[in-house]
Amino acid sequence: MSSRSTPHAAAADAPRAEHGAPGLAHRVPDLGALQLLLAVARLGSLGGAARETGVSQPAASGRIRSMERQLGVTLLERSPRGSRLTEAGALVTDWARRIVESAEAFDAGVSALRDQRDSRLRVAASMTIAEYLLPGWLIALRTSRPGTAVSLRVGNSAAVAGLLADGQADLGFVEGLGTPSGLDGVVIAHDRLFVVAAPGHPWARRRGPLAPAELAGTRLVLRETGSGTRQVLDRALAGHGGLAPPLLELASTTAVKAAAVSGAGPAVVSELAVGEELAARRLVRVPVEGVELSRALRAVWPRGARPAGPARDLLSLTRARR
Amino acid sequence: MSSRSTPHAAAADAPRAEHGAPGLAHRVPDLGALQLLLAVARLGSLGGAARETGVSQPAASGRIRSMERQLGVTLLERSPRGSRLTEAGALVTDWARRIVESAEAFDAGVSALRDQRDSRLRVAASMTIAEYLLPGWLIALRTSRPGTAVSLRVGNSAAVAGLLADGQADLGFVEGLGTPSGLDGVVIAHDRLFVVAAPGHPWARRRGPLAPAELAGTRLVLRETGSGTRQVLDRALAGHGGLAPPLLELASTTAVKAAAVSGAGPAVVSELAVGEELAARRLVRVPVEGVELSRALRAVWPRGARPAGPARDLLSLTRARR
DNA sequence: GACTGCTCATAGGAGCAGCTTATGCCCCCA
DNA sequence: TGGGGGCATAAGCTGCTCCTATGAGCAGTC
Secondary structure: OOOOOOOOOOOOOOOOOOOOOOOHHHHOOOHHHHHHHHHHHHHOOHHHHHHHHOOOHHHHHHHHHHHHHHHOOOOEEEEOOEEEEOHHHHHHHHHHHHHHHHHHHHHHHHHHHHOOOOOOEEEEEOHHHHHHOHHHHHHHHHHHOOOOOEEEEEOOHHHHHHHHHOOOOOEEEEEEOOOOOOEEEEEEEEEEEEEEEOOOOHHHHOOOOEOHHHHHOOOOEEEOOOOHHHHHHHHHHHHHOOOOOOOEEEOOHHHHHHHHHOOOOOEEEEHHHOHHHHHOOOOEEEOEOOOOOEEEEEEEEEOOOOOOOHHHHHHHHHOOOO | OOOOOOOOOOOOOOOOOOOOOOOHHHHOOOHHHHHHHHHHHHHOOHHHHHHHHOOOHHHHHHHHHHHHHHHOOOOEEEEOOEEEEOHHHHHHHHHHHHHHHHHHHHHHHHHHHHOOOOOOEEEEEOHHHHHHOHHHHHHHHHHHOOOOOEEEEEOOHHHHHHHHHOOOOOEEEEEEOOOOOOEEEEEEEEEEEEEEEOOOOHHHHOOOOEOHHHHHHOOOEEEOOOOHHHHHHHHHHHHHOOOOOOOEEEOOHHHHHHHHHOOOOOEEEEHHHOHHHHHOOOOEEEOEOOOOOEEEEEEEEEOOOOOOOHHHHHHHHHOOOO
8 A cells, every 4th residue: 555554445456547656646746845846946055045945954954855765866966055956957857847837827727716806907818828828827917916805706798798788897818709799809819620630640650731621621539519619610611622521529628638649530720729638648639621620719899999008918918919 | 023922023024036926835735735726626516526536525625725815815605505716716726737737746756766775666867857757757756657756866978878888877877978887778759959049039030040150259158168068059059160168157957048038148958957948938949050059868788788667658658759 | 272152952841733433413315 | 305526524544744852073273
């Protein structure tokens, strides 16, 4: 059994989860330890990091030490004049930074989800925008305008429009073909749809781009009818023979990606959703020529009610031209 | 003070860390809870997730409940027929997945760093490749060839070549202008260098690409002389007036990015390092025309010793053509 | 040459959090 | 009307991490 002495009828052969390792939490230090490591790396001393983190120096020392034991890697060169990262420690610290950044995005997002009332800025956004873009914006907003409490509601374009109309939201973000009626808005970005395939798929080895008719004629892994992705695809390929019946029709972007990665077939997903997979080469982008697979991401507000105050602050963060 | 009743002279006003929130670890559930949430989302029941995770059903129930209290968000719709994610819960789960994936990359990397001996595949890699690409490859390898123990050493090109020559490594990865002498290798990718600027910088609003002479004549935020980035840049701009003295010369890619984000000035960094920042619009890429800012990433091995077995497995993962 | 300041390490003691088992209630289906 | 799956509550135990207090090494200084 693991490190537990209490008798318990644990499943000795529990099936593997989607996310592999069963004892992941036992092999990855907790957030506090990782943050402490980042602080030590930045400040060059255990004691300094302890002060900044608000714990005692022995606590910091012990915590780093037990992290080294847990990982089986020496992270720090300690000396009477401070502590420096070892080469392996630098690498571990870089990997740790990723975890901490993900956690910050999580926290920023959840804070917005929680503060349903008495917040100075109430945002309504589509799922895609809320999932991939908003946490980053919120972190940026937190640094440029600390103390701005933001609340978040998610929904489709109609729901966002409704919240704005009812005065239950100050600023909305939608993806789609046009600005919902009754609202003003600006395009803040274009969400391109990428055709992606597993590295082993023939399309991953093509030299030239795909013709629209070829894409239309191939059975793909897609979201269900009615999803934003599906709408754009249907519309774009209508003049090229129409979209073939899907190979798989799945309920979430995550499931679509997973199917594509495991080789089920080519998929079409937002560029926002596959950055990581492309970088790690778990998926390969297949270029397509002669057809515009993208939709506008828009910030919207009630007609005439130009964003001011916190809403304007957030809006300006999102409008970095590309 | 926070939730601690023990008397202690904690720093009441500890300065803020690089990574914002002081109590981040208290606001973000631990990995086990996040994994449990992912399992519930996938399986549709608390008990099922408990079984898969290897804990008792009350433990799972209590853990999710306390996570809901901690976050201030209701994640699950519980019913006598199972549990489904609420809308907010789906969003939280997506954000949580990011954290878990980062943790898996961390774990995969650290495992390789730890298993210094008696591993079936000994890899030597440059810092950039080890940091950004290798964890993903290791995760892929773990799924396609479970049980392959990999060890990792990091170093510059010369060090990698030395380890391969000494028989202390089976496969190497280097970035640079050519294959080190005495080694065979293949190009597995091209690492493009991106010119990036904060969204507020004038370069972020340019409509046309930057001319090489303009880039060369501008003082940039860069790594120190001798770094790979710097070499490529020097070489590429040698014919365009030569690189201006740097605005800031920093010791790590992280520091360079941070300076650029905070508006110190434009920077030049590997595309691998700024994916996240570009996606979140914390940085904007500035196109450059007429100059090739890229270097090859190569897999290398001792001349004549073609990779076989685990080395060949890993190599094939990395060679997905682009 | 001892003093002061910084660093990190060790020792002993206390509180919080999570786990376990045992049990109860609710709903659906045969 | 039982059986089974689902979720919740109660009571007890274990272990982790924190705290304070103190020791020891190295530098620069008076």
